[in-house]
Amino acid sequence: MNFSLRIFIFIFLASWVGKAQSDLTVNQIMQDPQWFGTFPSNIEWNEESDIIYFDYNPEQQVSDSLYQIRLKNKSNIEKVSLADRKSKIPVYGDYNDKQTQKLFVKYGDLYLYDKKKKSAQLILDLGEPIQSPKFITTSKYAFILGNNLFIYDADLGQIQQKTNIESGSSNDKTSEKSEKNQWLEDENLSLLEEVRTQKEKSELRDKNRELFQDEKFAFYLDKKFAFNFNISETGQFLAFQTYEPSESESSGVPNYVDASGYTKPLDARSKVGDQTQQRDLWLYHIEKDTVFKIDVSSLPGITDLPSYTKDYPDREWENKERGVSFSDVKFSSTDQQAVLSIRAQDNKDRWISLLNLDTGALETLDRQHDEAWIAGPGIGSYYGGGTLGWLGDNTHVYYQSEATGYSHLYVHDVKKNKQTQLTDGEYEIFNPQLSLDQNSWFFTSSEVHPGERHFYKMPVMGGEKIQLTSMEGKHQVSLSPDEKYMAVLFSDFNSPEELYLKRTKVNSSLEQLTSGQSDAFKSYDWRTPELIQFTAEDGAKPYARLYTPDEDVDKKAAVIFVHGAGYLQNAHKWWSSYFREYMFNNLLTDLGYTVLDIDYRGSAGYGRDWRTGIYRHMGGKDLSDQVDGAKYLVENYNIDPEKIGMYGGSYGGFITLMALFNEPDTFAAGAALRSVTDWAHYNHGYTSNILNEPHLDPEAYRKSSPIYFAEGLEGHLLIAHGVVDTNVHFQDVVRLSQRLIELKKENWEMAVYPVEGHGFTQPSSWTDEYRRILKLFESTIGK
Structure with missing residues (x-):
């Protein structure tokens, strides 16, 4: 080899020393995510705590399907048949006090599931969608149909309507006809004697009936729509909200490649500043046969101006009552009290308030104010939600607050008007839930590290927390209904979520049930x-x-x-x-x-x-x-x-x-x-x-x-x-x-x-x- 050729090769090789290359390509990593495997999601348990359901796609179909693992045979991952999917008991419903029966709605019909019999029975098929079923007694079930509360007595086989909420206005039935329509009616009556006679008899019958009947109370919605119905534990109260549709202008988004060959407009949102509808909260008192509109004017600071208004001294600002939105109303088990969260629509305040069920008056337990905006885990948003409810003693309300700068769990003694903070520190609490016996809390927190999520158990009034997970990463836990097991979706830096099983004890180990990574991903x-x-x-x-x-x-x-x-x-x-x-x-x-x-x-x-x-x-x-x-x-x-x-x-x-x-x-x-x-x-x-x-x-x-x-x-x-x-x-x-x-x-x-x-x-x-x-x-x- 001559000298010049050796020099050329040396220079060529030297230029490639340390040359950055990758085994990955954009084409590879941006292909359909199925290339790197299939991973479980949306974990659920069956009612008997012996089957775990989850969405999965090992067959690499267009979309995930429902799969299951039976605890008796944990190595076998089975696809749930269509028949079993149809008979599967939904997660949402209402349990009786002993947790032995569950009311639920499926396809708009009311069902009762018996845990001992392991069977569901169709209770009511009324031809209209039933909503929000609730046990009143062991044989009386409340539900919403249309805009009204009904109670079904299973022993008597009778349905009783307890509220009378009607669309439109009370004037609709007696409203004056237009000049044209009134002329048509008058002309018709003058021409046809038999029609005139029948109308006179009908009016006479209505007058006679009114003499022997009390006037029936009705609540008319006028132009409003009713939503978010909350039935009290005894069925004696119904809380509901109303809104009147706004006329905010939506932005148009054109679809230039619609299948029709024409440009088609798509539904899209309005822009910021187009206020959403003002919401009102109502309490229907069944015994008094009347409805209270909940007055928020007593909320502390309801007319306060936000601090940013000081930056606009040339503008006149009016200290007026701010618009609010409401959470679900949470009734105590004895229907003696109710509690709700109220949020200012300008996002600066959140009130936890007691609702007087006799008068509809509010009493504020806690006001959380922020000159920026109220948010954080468990605190909810404009649309409601958030941690809120009663402990079993019907004396303490629980909720979350960012009062310390981090979202923590609190209880409030409503008799003594005393707040107690249950968790504290520079970390956050996520998804707290009460144990079946009401003696403990289960929750997730970031206490170990902001970049980790672990699952804990803690006494209901606070105290030592027991950490039930330990691997470095994120544990998304679904407790079995009997609370003996934890189905855990766990992932770390480099591994997508896999399904694990663990007994709800400190010393038990996590057992991996799925392993979905592809060989290509592992390579x-x-x-x-x-x-x-x-x-x-x-x-x-x-x-x-x-x-x-x-x-x-x-x-x-x-x-x-x-x-x-x-x-x-x-x-x-x-x-x-x-x-x-x-x-x-x-x-x-x-x-x-x-x-x-x-x-x-x-x-x-x-x-x-x-x-x-x-x-x-x-x-x-x-x-x-x-x-x-x-x-x-x-x-x-x-x-x-x-x-x-x-x-x-x-x-x-x-x-x-x-x-x-x-x-x-x-x-x-x-x-x-x-x-x-x-x-x-x-x-x-x-x-x-x-x-x-x-x-x-x-x-x-x-x-x-x-x-x-x-x-x-x-x-x-x-x-x-x-x-x-x-x-x-x-x-x-x-x-x-x-x-x-x-x-x-x-x-x-x-x-x-x-x-x-x-x-x-x-x-x-x-x-x-x-x-x-x-x-x-x-x-x-x-x-």
Whole structure:
């Protein structure tokens, strides 16, 4: 071999030393998720606590089917037959006091299940859907039919209607006819004697009947709709809510590729500031045969103005009663008292209140106020929900509150008006439930670590907590009805959820029942990202997932992935709902990129102050956390400060736009996917929490919306959006693109996906989108 040839080969080989490559491809990781296996979800138990049901798809069908595992033969995973699915007892229903019978509704009919007989009996088929069944006694069952409460006496075989709620107005039956219709009737009566005679007799009979009958009470809904019926334990009271439909204008989303060949409009939401309907709460007192409207004017602070109004001194603000929404009404077992949660529609207050069943008056037990917005695990939202109920003594009410900055469990003695906090610390409580004997709590918490979820048991009035799970990751527990077993969906960093079984004891071990990972998925050595903390500019310490290339790889640059939803946690120790991005981050790391995935301000899992850190300024602390994360990479991982990119979808797309528009010296390239560009065009329920309403707090929207900062674009930007997105509308990026055109910006492009909504469904779309993201980074920061 001559000298020149040896030199050529040496130079060629040297150029490939440490060359970054990956066994993964975009085509592979963005294909149908079935490629990496099938995993259980939606765990349920049968009534006898010896069968676990779950959704599963080992046959790789179009969608999951229902499967089961019998505890007597745990190695056998069986597909549930169609006949067994039809006979399966629904999860929801009402148990008798001894937990031996269950009332439930199936296909609109009322059934009674007997645990001893292991059989269900059809009780009522009334031709209309029955709702909300409840035991009144062992042989009397209450239910809702239409808008009214009925009680069925099984011993007598009789149904009695207990309320009289009617649609329309009391004037409907006696309303005056139009001039035209009155003329037609008068002319008809004058012409036809027999018709006139029959009408006179009918009117006479009605008058005679009224002389011998008391006037029947009726509650008329007028133009309102009734919903959310709550029957008391004895059937003597019915709480229900009403609303009157609003005339808010919906945004149009056109479907350009409808099967018909024509452009078709899709149903879509209205915009923030279009207030949802005012809700009213009513109490139907059966014995008094009357209805009380619940008056909220006595709630402390109901007329308070939010503090942001001080920023608009030139505007006149009226201290008026704020609109509210209501939770379910929870009746004590003796129907002596009731409790409910009431939430201000401006999101600043949540009241736990006693409801006087004789008068309909309210007595406040607890007011939780927040100048940002009320939220957190177990606290509920505008639409209701949240932890609330009675202990078995009918004296203590339980609920959750963020009063300490973290969502914890409380009980309240209504006789002494004394609140007791049951859990405490810099962690959160999730999904508390009372044990069958009412002596204990079961709940999940993040006490061990913000990135872990474990299951606990605790005495009902507080005390020592017993941790029932131990593996590092997330345990999603479904207790068997007899509470002897725990069906657990467990996952860690690199393993999707699998089903485990464990006795409800500390020392019992978890037994794995499913193993769904494919050989193809196992063949790649998936990285376990390092869970780190770094210090932000204000001293806060965000958690983040860090992916670092191997030492012998030619390190190129850094990419920051931004999770969506805003209030969501992704820097944790369990399998991510962003599994495609997790795999893409592995691919990027193979290629020499250092990847950081931050639980920025606003993310879930870290308490009230973290959640509300973005109040009135999205793109404030949540963006500066990304900038500080980039600085951390430069200072600690030798990253070139001119080679940092970003990508993310939805809220992550929004942050990417804000980063490229406001921090061009930090971020050289970014891919903004399905991103909000102007918060005044997003929905009410989410946006009004954080930014109030645009016509009331316009400065919050101007500070928070990327479209106002587009002139700051210097780096390379990819915008990708589904055309039929009914969540973040395609119009958002159309408006932004026009702004970029008018600003004569050059280093941007937009990819559109005609058949995709907010969450893509087609592997071809995912592949095209992420091929473009990879190309963006490789051609800019990856050079």
